[in-house]
Amino acid sequence: MDEVKEPKKPLMTFWIIAMALLFLLNLVALPIAKSSQIQETDYGTFMKMTEEKKIDKVEIESNKILFTLKDDSNQKLQTVYETGLMDDAGLVERLYGAGAQFSSEIIEQQSPLLSFLLYWILPIVIFTVLGNIMRKKMLKNMTGDDSMTFGGGFGGLGMGKSNAKVYVKSSDGIKFSDVAGEEEAKENLQEIVTYLKNPTKYQEIGAKMPKGVLLVGPPGTGKTMLAKAVAGEADVPFFSMSGSEFVEMFVGMGAAKVRDLFKQAKEKAPCIVFIDEIDAIGGKRSSGGNYGGNDEREQTLNQLLTEMDGFEGNNGVIILAATNRPESLDAALTRPGRFDRRVPVELPDLKGREDILKVHAKKIKIADDIDFNKIARMAAGASGAELANIVNEAALRAVRDGRSFANESDMEESIEVVIAGYQKKNAILSDKEKLVVSYHEIGHALVAAMQDGTAPVQKITIIPRTSGALGYTMQVDKGNHYLVSKEELTSEIATLCGGRAAEEVEFNSISTGASNDIEKATKLARQMITQYGMSSDFGMVALETVNNQYLGGDASLACSPDTQTKIDQQVVRLVEQQHQKAVKILTENKRKMDELAQYLYEKETITGDEFMEILNRKPQLEDKSKAGAAAESESAPE
Numbered sequence: 001m002d003e004v005k006e007p008k009k010p011l012m013t014f015w016i017i018a019m020a021l022l023f024l025l026n027l028v029a030l031p032i033a034k035s036s037q038i039q040e041t042d043y044g045t046f047m048k049m050t051e052e053k054k055i056d057k058v059e060i061e062s063n064k065i066l067f068t069l070k071d072d073s074n075q076k077l078q079t080v081y082e083t084g085l086m087d088d089a090g091l092v093e094r095l096y097g098a099g100a101q102f103s104s105e106i107i108e109q110q111s112p113l114l115s116f117l118l119y120w121i122l123p124i125v126i127f128t129v130l131g132n133i134m135r136k137k138m139l140k141n142m143t144g145d146d147s148m149t150f151g152g153g154f155g156g157l158g159m160g161k162s163n164a165k166v167y168v169k170s171s172d173g174i175k176f177s178d179v180a181g182e183e184e185a186k187e188n189l190q191e192i193v194t195y196l197k198n199p200t201k202y203q204e205i206g207a208k209m210p211k212g213v214l215l216v217g218p219p220g221t222g223k224t225m226l227a228k229a230v231a232g233e234a235d236v237p238f239f240s241m242s243g244s245e246f247v248e249m250f251v252g253m254g255a256a257k258v259r260d261l262f263k264q265a266k267e268k269a270p271c272i273v274f275i276d277e278i279d280a281i282g283g284k285r286s287s288g289g290n291y292g293g294n295d296e297r298e299q300t301l302n303q304l305l306t307e308m309d310g311f312e313g314n315n316g317v318i319i320l321a322a323t324n325r326p327e328s329l330d331a332a333l334t335r336p337g338r339f340d341r342r343v344p345v346e347l348p349d350l351k352g353r354e355d356i357l358k359v360h361a362k363k364i365k366i367a368d369d370i371d372f373n374k375i376a377r378m379a380a381g382a383s384g385a386e387l388a389n390i391v392n393e394a395a396l397r398a399v400r401d402g403r404s405f406a407n408e409s410d411m412e413e414s415i416e417v418v419i420a421g422y423q424k425k426n427a428i429l430s431d432k433e434k435l436v437v438s439y440h441e442i443g444h445a446l447v448a449a450m451q452d453g454t455a456p457v458q459k460i461t462i463i464p465r466t467s468g469a470l471g472y473t474m475q476v477d478k479g480n481h482y483l484v485s486k487e488e489l490t491s492e493i494a495t496l497c498g499g500r501a502a503e504e505v506e507f508n509s510i511s512t513g514a515s516n517d518i519e520k521a522t523k524l525a526r527q528m529i530t531q532y533g534m535s536s537d538f539g540m541v542a543l544e545t546v547n548n549q550y551l552g553g554d555a556s557l558a559c560s561p562d563t564q565t566k567i568d569q570q571v572v573r574l575v576e577q578q579h580q581k582a583v584k585i586l587t588e589n590k591r592k593m594d595e596l597a598q599y600l601y602e603k604e605t606i607t608g609d610e611f612m613e614i615l616n617r618k619p620q621l622e623d624k625s626k627a628g629a630a631a632e633s634e635s636a637p638e
């Protein structure tokens with residue numbers, strides 16, 4: 001896209017003009033001052049020269065005598081000699097006798113008026129004019145807001161002007177087709193494109209577009225690309241600014257930038273305003289002042305909220321914002337009428353990774369026998385940016401080896417470079433980890449499927465999530481239900497235990513991956529006992545009261561320490577029972593578990609239908625597997 005650069009920093013212009021003027025000044029003034037050079041001599045020499053009739057011109061002033069010599073009168077730069085005035089009565093006669101010419105202007109005196117003008121008035125005029133130009137520039141920069149007085153002091157420093165880049169629509173703009181994978185996100189954003197192309201259609205029917213859309217996902221998954229693609233698809237201008245750019249050193253500057261950004265945007269509507277890293281300004285407020293930076297951030301955030309509330313839903317400005325920390329956003333930002341729509345931009349799955357690799361491989365020269373599926377498989381958990389990096393790294397390797405194209409082994413090698421580089425970030429899973437996670441997730445799904453009263457499995461994935469989960473199993477209830485039976489709750493606890501149980505059954509070892517499950521299972525077991533009256537020991541006694549339904553539902557105990565100990569014991573017993581149940585289910589269905597885990601390991605994401613299809617496939621095998629579970633399964637992976 002061609003980017004229209006904002007005008008050069010005024011400071012720069014200022015100095016260039018000042019230097020040029022100084023140069024001119026020297027050019028004009030110096031020749032006048034330096035037209036002659038003066039040399040001091042003693043009176044004796046002067047008298048000697050007079051006797052030798054060397055004096056050409058002479059000028060006797062009140063306190064000195066100036067003279068020139070005949071010899072160097074043809075020199076370009078005439079030397080003027082100067083000597084002190086002595087009490088010498090016959091001097092004039094002698095000079096006259098020596099043939100000297102009496103002169104009154106040996107040194108061409110500058111007129112005092114001229115030098116006054118040159119050295120005093122001219123600089124003042126120059127700097128006044130420059131100052132005026134600067135002030136006008138600055139006023140323009142200050143977005144015409146009259147309430148802003150702080151800006152005056154920074155005259156000409158170019159502050160307060162938002163650095164929003166304006167991407168003028170151009171044919172080589174990024175389109176949805178440039179963003180590989182991310183189909184769901186694209187589908188979500190398509191509506192906005194349609195709206196931007198034809199806002200009147202929406203206005204006629206009275207439909208309001210969301211003002212703000214939040215793109216949520218891990219770094220490098222293509223959020224910025226998607227935002228640009230929306231602008232590219234709709235063929236509208238794209239304003240972009242990063243949240244951290246708003247937070248300036250001086251209080252009030254961030255707010256001024258927000259104001260300016262929106263002013264520009266409204267002039268260019270319909271258009272897209274993209275705010276990257278919105279958490280930098282939109283983080284939760286009142287978290288205690290740290291080095292006074294909070295005030296500024298809060299002002300900036302308030303200004304953003306004001307701007308968003310300020311424009312009517314249909315003026316054609318759509319704000320897209322990206323963050324990888326949605327949980328840290330201030331609630332005010334996510335309220336209806338602001339960023340009320342959320343588009344998840346997750347790490348790509350196998351297919352997505354393959355597509356991204358191919359998109360980027362088009363930009364370099366490659367061998368034509370590269371198995372991208374294999375490369376994508378090896379780079380499990382990599383983000384789009386990392387995949388782009390892998391391809392580039394491969395090209396660099398090829399150059400280093402003196403080849404004219406990158407081949408498959410370049411790709412493989414560069415994955416290692418990138419993985420080693422990124423391992424600390426825990427983004428890319430090793431094969432072993434992937435297998436453990438596969439078994440873990442299948443464990444959940446299988447335990448759920450083998451019990452009555454559990455919600456059907458909708459989707460199982462081992463693609464790491466923003467939340468830090470390495471995979472998840474999604475169960476979706478058919479229809480709503482508001483009452484949950486004791487059996488359903490215990491089944492749910494068993495399902496939660498299923499992940500850990502699968503690791504135990506398959507690998508005979510356990511990992512840290514189940515911490516979230518454990519927490520949930522414990523909480524559920526505790527609620528059954530203390531809130532739902534589902535324990536025979538306590539019966540229908542409320543042992544806990546829920547404090548805040550909307551903020552996490554924290555509960556506080558309302559019982560004696562003695563009872564608390566008993567509750568803890570019961571919780572442990574309840575969870576342990578369900579854990580045993582899960583282990584039993586998985587041991588009995590080990591064969592199926594292996595098959596499913598292998599399948600998930602390869603596919604990374606499987607649907608509930610695929611899961612059920614494999615589960616129900618060849619039911620006669622099911623019986624055999626029960627019998628053969630004791631014997632070591634030969635289909636065990638690795």
Ligand code: ADP
Pocket residue numbers: 178179180181182218219220221222223224225226322356359383384385386388
């Ligand atoms: P984010 O804004 O989510 O951090 P970016 O949009 O800046 O990520 O993406 C960084 C780079 O990664 C892009 O310039 C692009 O080269 C590459 N990339 C990320 N996701 C994709 C994708 N889905 N398709 C193609 N390239 C991608």
Ligand code: ZN
Pocket residue numbers: 440444499500513514517
């Ligand atoms: Zn789990």
